[in-house]
Every structure is written in C-alpha cells, then in structure tokens.
Amino acid sequence: MQKVLVLGASGTVGALLVPALVAAGQRVRAASRHATAFAGAEAVRFDFANPATLGPALDGVDRLYLLMPADNPQVAQFLLPVVAAAAARGVKTVLQSVMGVEHTPQNPYRQVELALQRAQPSAVILRPNWFADNFHGMWAPAVAQGVIALPAGTGASSFIDARDIAACALAALTSTNFDGQAFTLTGPQALNYGSAATLLSQAAGRPIVYRAIDVDSFVAQLQAAGVPQDHGRMLAGLFAAVRAGDTAPVSDAVERMTGRPARTLAQYAADHAGAFR
Numbered sequence: 001m002q003k004v005l006v007l008g009a010s011g012t013v014g015a016l017l018v019p020a021l022v023a024a025g026q027r028v029r030a031a032s033r034h035a036t037a038f039a040g041a042e043a044v045r046f047d048f049a050n051p052a053t054l055g056p057a058l059d060g061v062d063r064l065y066l067l068m069p070a071d072n073p074q075v076a077q078f079l080l081p082v083v084a085a086a087a088a089r090g091v092k093t094v095l096q097s098v099m100g101v102e103h104t105p106q107n108p109y110r111q112v113e114l115a116l117q118r119a120q121p122s123a124v125i126l127r128p129n130w131f132a133d134n135f136h137g138m139w140a141p142a143v144a145q146g147v148i149a150l151p152a153g154t155g156a157s158s159f160i161d162a163r164d165i166a167a168c169a170l171a172a173l174t175s176t177n178f179d180g181q182a183f184t185l186t187g188p189q190a191l192n193y194g195s196a197a198t199l200l201s202q203a204a205g206r207p208i209v210y211r212a213i214d215v216d217s218f219v220a221q222l223q224a225a226g227v228p229q230d231h232g233r234m235l236a237g238l239f240a241a242v243r244a245g246d247t248a249p250v251s252d253a254v255e256r257m258t259g260r261p262a263r264t265l266a267q268y269a270a271d272h273a274g275a276f277r
C-alpha cells in the first residue's frame with residue numbers, strides 16, 4: 001500500500017484527518033512547515049513557499065489531500081504547482097476548496113478547481129461551508145469576551161463541523177466511489193449568528209451574544225487585534241455571501257459520503273463546551 005500525503009496536517013482539518021487515516025490502516029505522510037509529529041504517521045517538512053520541498057513530499061505517495069492554509073492570499077500561486085506535480089505523478093488528489101466558488105469564475109479557488117479537473121478528471125473536490133470550529137478558532141477571542149461582532153447581518157450559515165469534513169476527506173481518499181465529483185459540505189441546518197451564539201452560550205453556561213456590525217467597524221476591530229487592513233477587508237468581503245443568504249443552503253453530502261448525518265451546531269457546541277467556558 002502506498003502513502004497518503006496530507007498537507008496542512010497540523011491544521012483544523014488536517015489534525016483530524018491524519019489520525020482518522022492512521023486508524024483506518026492507511027500509511028500517512030503528514031506535511032507542514034514544522035513537520036508536526038503524529039502517532040503512526042511519517043512527518044515531513046513542506047512549505048508552499050519553498051518549491052524544493054514539494055518533490056520529496058510527493059515521493060512514494062499515491063494520494064494527496066490538498067488544502068490551502070487559512071489566511072494566505074496566495075491561493076493560485078501556491079496550489080497550482082502542487083496540482084500540476086501531483087497530476088504528473090499520477091497522485092490522486094482530493095482538494096479542499098470553498099463553498100460556492102463554482103459560481104465565481106474569478107475566484108482563485110475556482111481557478112484551482114478547474115485546473116485540477118483538467119489535469120486529473122478523477123480528482124475529488126470538497127467545498128465546505130463556514131467551519132463551526134471557527135468559534136473556538138479564529139473567533140475564539142470574541143467568544144471569550146462574550147460578544148461575537150461580525151458583519152454577517154441576520155444571514156444564516158449551515159456551519160459544518162471539521163470532524164465531518166475530515167470524515168468526507170477520509171471517504172474520498174480511501175475509496176474510488178467519489179472520484180470525479182465535487183461536494184458541497186454543510187451542516188444539517190442553517191443558523192444565523194444570533195442563534196449560533198445562543199447555542200454556544202447554553203453549552204458554556206455564560207452569556208455569549210452576537211452583535212451585527214458594519215464592514216468598516218469589523219476591519220477596524222481586526223486591525224486593533226493586529227490583522228493587516230487588506231487581510232481584514234478580504235475577511236470582511238466573505239460576509240457579503242452570508243448577508244446575501246448564499247451560505248444558508250444545506251446539502252446531504254456528508255451523509256452520502258460517510259453514511260452518517262452531519263453533526264449539528266448544538267452537538268459541536270456541546271462537544272467543545274470546555275473551550276467556551
């Protein structure tokens with residue numbers, strides 16, 4: 001059996017996917033800049049910004065989980081060379097993309113999707129919605145203060161649990177059943193941020209509320225926290241889709257790929273309650 005290479009292995013999805021692959025009896029190479037170690041897997045240094053690290057990471061690999069680390073604007077620049085190298089070596093690629101990009105031809109994730117489909121028609125594309133895990137990840141400081149202030153208006157999102165993304169990735173990497181297909185991955189229910197905050201509050205046993213703010217206030221809030229203005233504007237721009245209702249649709253892809261329904265946000269909140277107290 002050849003190996004599965006997981007990029008972003010110590011990140012939100014990768015850190016769940018690597019142990020799941022190991023538990024499924026797969027040989028796994030876990031890649032990140034710091035070569036973070038995982039029990040039962042081979043750790044390797046890989047940096048998108050250092051092309052010399054790509055060949056050694058791909059050597060002896062027959063499947064690849066490809067994702068872009070969050071907060072990096074160089075999506076096409078970093079992902080396209082990996083797509084080409086994997087296709088040239090016949091490495092089956094499962095790409096973690098973003099919900100809705102199939103409707104935005106100018107989006108760099110869409111450009112990467114199209115390049116992958118051209119280079120490797122059997123590739124699998126996963127398009128997750130907003131991660132529930134952001135509440136204990138990038139929104140953790142706000143949750144800790146009890147006020148989640150975002151430019152989301154009253155828009156709802158079918159938040160997906162990263163455990164379900166990892167389960168879909170495992171299914172795509174360990175069978176050919178999903179080859180050549182793209183899947184929009186969502187949770188089972190769309191909730192606005194006010195309702196999401198209520199669920200977190202119930203799990204935490206303390207008040208956590210949502211406050212709708214405008215884009216400029218959001219960017220200023222991020223800047224005060226040390227986030228550069230252009231990155232803040234990029235993040236703020238993502239909420240236009242939330243306000244427009246584009247992140248509200250619910251898909252059954254998690255159940256189709258894994259045989260289990262997607263986890264609810266209430267389940268996510270209960271399972272991570274310790275992070276919210």
Ligand SMILES: NC(=O)c1ccc[n+]([C@@H]2O[C@H](COP(=O)([O-])OP(=O)(O)OC[C@H]3O[C@@H](n4cnc5c(N)ncnc54)[C@H](OP(=O)(O)O)[C@@H]3O)[C@@H](O)[C@H]2O)c1
Nearest residue numbers: 008009010011012013032033034047048068069070130131
């Ligand atoms: N968060 C959401 O709500 C959401 C929703 C839809 C789609 N997405 C998409 O999901 C992706 C992010 O997934 P994720 O949250 O699982 O990833 P993540 O946690 O941001 O990934 C971090 C991982 O990438 C590694 N890494 C960072 N910089 C690197 C570099 N230059 N070269 C190689 N490895 C590097 C990190 O380890 P080292 O630091 O050791 O390198 C770590 O293993 C993005 O494409 C995002 O657009 C996110």
